[in-house]
Amino acid sequence: MSELQRFLFDGLPVRGAIVRLTDAWAEVLRRRAANTETGAYPLPVAQLLGEMLAASVLMHTHVKFDGALILQIAGDGPVRLAVAQVEADLRLRATASVSGAVAADADLAALANPGGKGRCAITLDPRTRAQGQQPYQGIVGLADDGGAPFHTLAAGLQHYMRRSEQLASTLVLAADENVAAGLLVQRMPLTGAGNLGGSVQEAEAGYERIATLAASLTQRELLELQPSAVLHRLFWQEKLMGFAPLSGEQGPRFACTCSRERVAGMLRGLGQEEVQSILRERGEAEVGCEYCGQQYRFDAVDVRQLFTEPGSQPPVPPHVQ
Numbered sequence: 364m365s366e367l368q369r370f371l372f373d374g375l376p377v378r379g380a381i382v383r384l385t386d387a388w389a390e391v392l393r394r395r396a397a398n399t400e401t402g403a404y405p406l407p408v409a410q411l412l413g414e415m416l417a418a419s420v421l422m423h424t425h426v427k428f429d430g431a432l433i434l435q436i437a438g439d440g441p442v443r444l445a446v447a448q449v450e451a452d453l454r455l456r457a458t459a460s461v462s463g464a465v466a467a468d469a470d471l472a473a474l475a476n477p478g479g480k481g482r483c484a485i486t487l488d489p490r491t492r493a494q495g496q497q498p499y500q501g502i503v504g505l506a507d508d509g510g511a512p513f514h515t516l517a518a519g520l521q522h523y524m525r526r527s528e529q530l531a532s533t534l535v536l537a538a539d540e541n542v543a544a545g546l547l548v549q550r551m552p553l554t555g556a557g558n559l560g561g562s563v564q565e566a567e568a569g570y571e572r573i574a575t576l577a578a579s580l581t582q583r584e585l586l587e588l589q590p591s592a593v594l595h596r597l598f599w600q601e602k603l604m605g606f607a608p609l610s611g612e613q614g615p616r617f618a619c620t621c622s623r624e625r626v627a628g629m630l631r632g633l634g635q636e637e638v639q640s641i642l643r644e645r646g647e648a649e650v651g652c653e654y655c656g657q658q659y660r661f662d663a664v665d666v667r668q669l670f671t672e673p674g675s676q677p678p679v680p681p682h683v684q
């Protein structure tokens with residue numbers, strides 16, 4: 364079963380979390396494979412998307428935010444757009460659009476940044492938005508400050524977290540057709556070093572030690588071992604304080620937030636003329652959710668209602684439908 368566990372270390376300014384997605388990840392892949400238009404993801408794309416999903420759960424854990432965290436990669440290679448979305452209650456979903464051939468050994472740079480124009484965006488979309496409030500969004504390129512492209516998502520996100528949050532972070536990610544998993548340890552802001560009962564230098568050394576241990580975790584171990592076994596293997600000599608693991612209905616689980624109302628809002632956003640022309644062409648407007656495969660159909664009567672009744676939902680861009 365999919366599981367998330369947060370942990371701290373007694374006396375050290377370090378927080379961490381480990382996630383292992385199994386059933387939730389299988390559901391994402393199963394629904395994609397069932398889509399007769401697209402078919403299953405090529406393995407390198409599935410690996411990237413699984414890592415994005417694991418990373419999104421870990422980052423959401425640390426921002427403590429009531430809303431969705433959306434990690435998007437807009438690429439200039441075979442991966443045009445990849446999206447992973449995690450709600451505050453750990454419901455999650457993901458999708459990617461792929462065009463052209465994908466090499467069997469394609470990494471992040473080859474998949475999404477061969478021309479150097481790939482971008483990664485992290486959006487925090489609050490569950491309840493004050494009027495006029497925009498979601499927070501941070502956007503970064505997929506290369507380091509010297510212009511060298513990142514070959515792994517973990518390297519790109521570590522760079523992002525260091526720059527945006529000013530917090531040193533160590534991230535290990537891995538995914539295959541069965542498991543999407545990740546480990547994140549992060550230096551906590553020092554708000555009163557005295558509270559930790561040691562000097563700033565000791566705190567610094569403590570973080571460095573934990574980060575070095577975390578970075579020694581291999582992708583194979585992350586995929587094969589249960590979270591408790593990973594934590595034991597890495598930190599058995601440390602004063603680890605683990606929170607109760609979250610799984611089942613409290614844990615990370617697949618769920619799509621799409622709805623007929625949201626699709627209706629999107630159609631309204633297209634405008635009546637556009638939707639009528641689709642109707643003339645096909646007899647009905649059919650919109651399939653890219654995340655879960657649900658098909659929403661609007662016939663002529665539905666469409667007339669769409670544009671006569673006042674909309675209860677504002678237009679929604681396709682990626683959050």
Ligand SMILES: [Zn+2]
Pocket residue numbers: 619620621622652653654655656657
């Ligand atoms: Zn859906």
